[in-house]
Amino acid sequence: MARKVxxxxxxxxxxxxxxxxxxxxxxxxxxxxxxxxxVREETRAKVMASVEAxxxxxxxxxxxxxxxxxxxIGLLYSxxxxxxxxxxxxxxxSESSQSGAQLLIESCEGPEGATAAxxxxxxxxxxxxxxxxxxxxxxxxxKILQDMKMPFVGVAMARPDPNVSCVTIDDFKAAGxxxxxxxxxxxxxxxxxxxxxxxxxxxxxxxxxxxxxEKAGLKIDPGHVAQGYFTYRSGFDAAxxxxxxxxxxxxxxxxxxxxxAGAVASAHRLGLEVPEKLTVVxxxxxxxxxxxxxxxxxxxxPISDMAGLSVRLLLDQIKGHRSGRxxxxxxxxxxxxxxxxxxxxxxxxxxx
Amino acid sequence: MARKVxxxxxxxxxxxxxxxxxxxxxxxxxxxxxxxxxVREETRAKVMASVEAxxxxxxxxxxxxxxxxxxxIGLLYSxxxxxxxxxxxxxxxSESSQSGAQLLIESCEGPEGATAAxxxxxxxxxxxxxxxxxxxxxxxxxKILQDMKMPFVGVAMARPDPNVSCVTIDDFKAAGxxxxxxxxxxxxxxxxxxxxxxxxxxxxxxxxxxxxxEKAGLKIDPGHVAQGYFTYRSGFDAAxxxxxxxxxxxxxxxxxxxxxAGAVASAHRLGLEVPEKLTVVxxxxxxxxxxxxxxxxxxxxPISDMAGLSVRLLLDQIKGHRSGRxxxxxxxxxxxxxxxxxxxxxxxxxxx
DNA sequence: CTGAAAGCGCTTACAG
DNA sequence: CTGAAAGCGCTTACAG
Numbered sequence: 244m245a246r247k248v249x250x251x252x253x254x255x256x257x258x259x260x261x262x263x264x265x266x267x268x269x270x271x272x273x274x275x276x277x278x279x280x281x282v283r284e285e286t287r288a289k290v291m292a293s294v295e296a297x298x299x300x301x302x303x304x305x306x307x308x309x310x311x312x313x314x315x316i317g318l319l320y321s322x323x324x325x326x327x328x329x330x331x332x333x334x335x336x337s338e339s340s341q342s343g344a345q346l347l348i349e350s351c352e353g354p355e356g357a358t359a360a361x362x363x364x365x366x367x368x369x370x371x372x373x374x375x376x377x378x379x380x381x382x383x384x385x386k387i388l389q390d391m392k393m394p395f396v397g398v399a400m401a402r403p404d405p406n407v408s409c410v411t412i413d414d415f416k417a418a419g420x421x422x423x424x425x426x427x428x429x430x431x432x433x434x435x436x437x438x439x440x441x442x443x444x445x446x447x448x449x450x451x452x453x454x455x456x457e458k459a460g461l462k463i464d465p466g467h468v469a470q471g472y473f474t475y476r477s478g479f480d481a482a483x484x485x486x487x488x489x490x491x492x493x494x495x496x497x498x499x500x501x502x503x504a505g506a507v508a509s510a511h512r513l514g515l516e517v518p519e520k521l522t523v524v525x526x527x528x529x530x531x532x533x534x535x536x537x538x539x540x541x542x543x544x545p546i547s548d549m550a551g552l553s554v555r556l557l558l559d560q561i562k563g564h565r566s567g568r569x570x571x572x573x574x575x576x577x578x579x580x581x582x583x584x585x586x587x588x589x590x591x592x593x594x595x
Numbered sequence: 596m597a598r599k600v601x602x603x604x605x606x607x608x609x610x611x612x613x614x615x616x617x618x619x620x621x622x623x624x625x626x627x628x629x630x631x632x633x634v635r636e637e638t639r640a641k642v643m644a645s646v647e648a649x650x651x652x653x654x655x656x657x658x659x660x661x662x663x664x665x666x667x668i669g670l671l672y673s674x675x676x677x678x679x680x681x682x683x684x685x686x687x688x689s690e691s692s693q694s695g696a697q698l699l700i701e702s703c704e705g706p707e708g709a710t711a712a713x714x715x716x717x718x719x720x721x722x723x724x725x726x727x728x729x730x731x732x733x734x735x736x737x738k739i740l741q742d743m744k745m746p747f748v749g750v751a752m753a754r755p756d757p758n759v760s761c762v763t764i765d766d767f768k769a770a771g772x773x774x775x776x777x778x779x780x781x782x783x784x785x786x787x788x789x790x791x792x793x794x795x796x797x798x799x800x801x802x803x804x805x806x807x808x809e810k811a812g813l814k815i816d817p818g819h820v821a822q823g824y825f826t827y828r829s830g831f832d833a834a835x836x837x838x839x840x841x842x843x844x845x846x847x848x849x850x851x852x853x854x855x856a857g858a859v860a861s862a863h864r865l866g867l868e869v870p871e872k873l874t875v876v877x878x879x880x881x882x883x884x885x886x887x888x889x890x891x892x893x894x895x896x897p898i899s900d901m902a903g904l905s906v907r908l909l910l911d912q913i914k915g916h917r918s919g920r921x922x923x924x925x926x927x928x929x930x931x932x933x934x935x936x937x938x939x940x941x942x943x944x945x946x947x
Numbered sequence: 948c949t950g951a952a953a954g955c956g957c958t959t960a961c962a963g
Numbered sequence: 964c965t966g967a968a969a970g971c972g973c974t975t976a977c978a979g
């Protein structure tokens with residue numbers, strides 16, 4: 244019944260089993276599964292078939308031990324929305340377990356606390372670090388890391404820096420696209436709730452909104468722009484102020500989902516149905532967006548993919564760093580997308 | 596400057612470096628870091644000091660390769676709340692990356708779809724599987740796994756089964772404790788929103804609530820008990836029905852946080868301040884609880900710890916299974932705790 | 948209480 | 964295009 248048994252039981256298919264099955268060396272099998280060039284097509288096919296038949300899949304531990312590209316990476320974050328962070332973490336964890344990287348997670352209170360956290364990581368033997376927003380936009384944190392000669396990559400950076408590697412979306416374009424969509428739905432007076440002032444993305448998102456409004460020849464009512472802090476509560480309060488004015492916007496664009504959810508709650512409290520009486524849209528497409536009701540129309544930012552990619556980028560950079568390859572910053576810009584759910588409605592183009 | 600360089604660069608402290616530093620064999624160092632008994636206290640101390648000094652920490656890949664206890668485990672889930680799932684995943688991912696386990700994640704539509712997903716896992720070489728609720732309570736799914744002779748452990752099982760390993764909290768007690776707390780705050784007419792009918796925990800939580808009410812000599816108004824489905828929307832609707840009646844409860848206990856958040860929104864819509872006019876409490880303490888405003892008083896279930904523990908239990912079980920050790924189910928019951936935030940208020944004990 | 952040998956499953960670097 | 968050898972960092976099993 245049992246196939247093969249390891250030193251202490253268990254039956255696992257190894258690269259040797261496949262090699263024997265095909266009648267080649269383990270080396271050749273290794274080449275095939277790693278997609279290397281120098282293998283005869285016929286041999287490749289036979290190996291593939293065998294891999295399939297024996298249901299072989301490589302032992303990640305052995306691989307990362309052999310390749311030596313197992314690294315220890317640190318993740319530094321500071322007070323983001325829980326929903327954002329957990330999606331972020333999911334991406335990081337799943338990629339780092341795939342790549343056999345060891346993870347060290349630290350939080351800090353803004354850029355000021357970063358030094359201590361970073362020292363700690365260095366001491367713990369981290370080979371590089373991932374920065375979550377808004378830390379990724381801090382020139383101060385970047386400087387510290389550069390002085391330490393520590394490879395790092397920023398996620399969701401809004402301020403492009405030719406010297407740092409990052410993976411982002413184009414916040415300006417994304418905010419613009421959502422704004423245009425709202426205009427298309429007939430909205431003319433659109434309120435905007437800004438994100439935390441220390442997050443650079445907040446500024447860019449507002450700029451994208453403002454630019455799209457201007458391009459459409461629409462005015463932004465200063466009373467319909469409010470400062471938020473990325474929290475539900477701040478979105479709630481901001482919307483309450485905005486909606487208690489004599490003239491109300493017909494739509495509110497919040498810079499993240501938590502604030503949008505807060506805005507919806509506030510509208511409900513004031514007896515305004517969403518989306519019948521007010522359209523509310525968010526940004527990020529975190530769990531919050533699809534957990535509340537009505538579910539939120541929002542800009543999808545593929546947070547967990549971006550986080551995963553940042554791990555791969557960092558690992559690459561660490562490899563380069565170790566082998567003395569000169570550093571070259573990469574900027575990966577992912578696509579955003581507009582997700583239309585139930586919190587937005589067409590109010591008919593009342594126009595020229 | 597550089598300490599030691601591996602085959603392709605990088606400077607990592609290995610067990611050999613520590614051994615050399617102390618003047619013992621790598622074996623001895625290994626014993627110390629694994630906390631084995633047979634080491635002279637003096638030797639142990641020296642090794643520890645050296646580990647500290649050189650900032651050594653073991654290479655997980657090498658360890659799991661050597662111990663052979665690297666396994667492939669599957670995680671099967673079906674339609675839970677996103678907030679719950681993401682905390683669950685966090686625990687699973689972080690523990691499995693620690694233990695060097697490979698993870699395969701599949702979802703299915705209820706117990707019916709489980710067979711296919713499980714076959715797939717088996718084919719992919721999974722050595723065992725983790726079941727999230729409500730799948731963990733399905734006798735049908737348990738049966739399939741047992742027939743496959745596949746080790747598995749259930750998380751958050753409400754229905755104790757002497758033949759299956761699991762990690763849970765005592766839902767009955769937890770619901771009872773929250774209920775007593777509400778009574779202590781002066782509430783007499785407490786509404787209850789049940790969870791999804793196919794989740795066994797829903798029933799148990801209600802039972803715990805009912806038992807505590809009865810023990811306190813309080814009646815449950817049948818109009819103040821509503822069926823929910825663990826979603827925000829269902830909590831919103833249930834609360835709306837409950838709060839539109841002539842007699843309203845002064846508190847609502849929802850079986851999870853998403854529904855509690857929905858209930859708060861519904862109360863707001865009806866012009867009822869929370870917690871001034873209505874206390875609302877939830878269950879689980881997921882991200883939702885602390886994301887909304889007012890933040891939710893809730894029963895904390897350490898989901899991510901529980902999920903992590905389930906991985907360790909499963910790995911243990913797989914090891915036993917491999918070595919032919921007879922199966923013995925373990926039931927780990929973790930502590931819950933009451934988290935009091937801003938959605939609950941003391942309305943004064945109106946009574947003897 | 949301590950150590951020398953062998954092996955975990957894979958890959959790199961070197962030959963052919 | 965393919966393979967034999969050696970090594971990644973750790974632990975098990977066996978001696979002493």
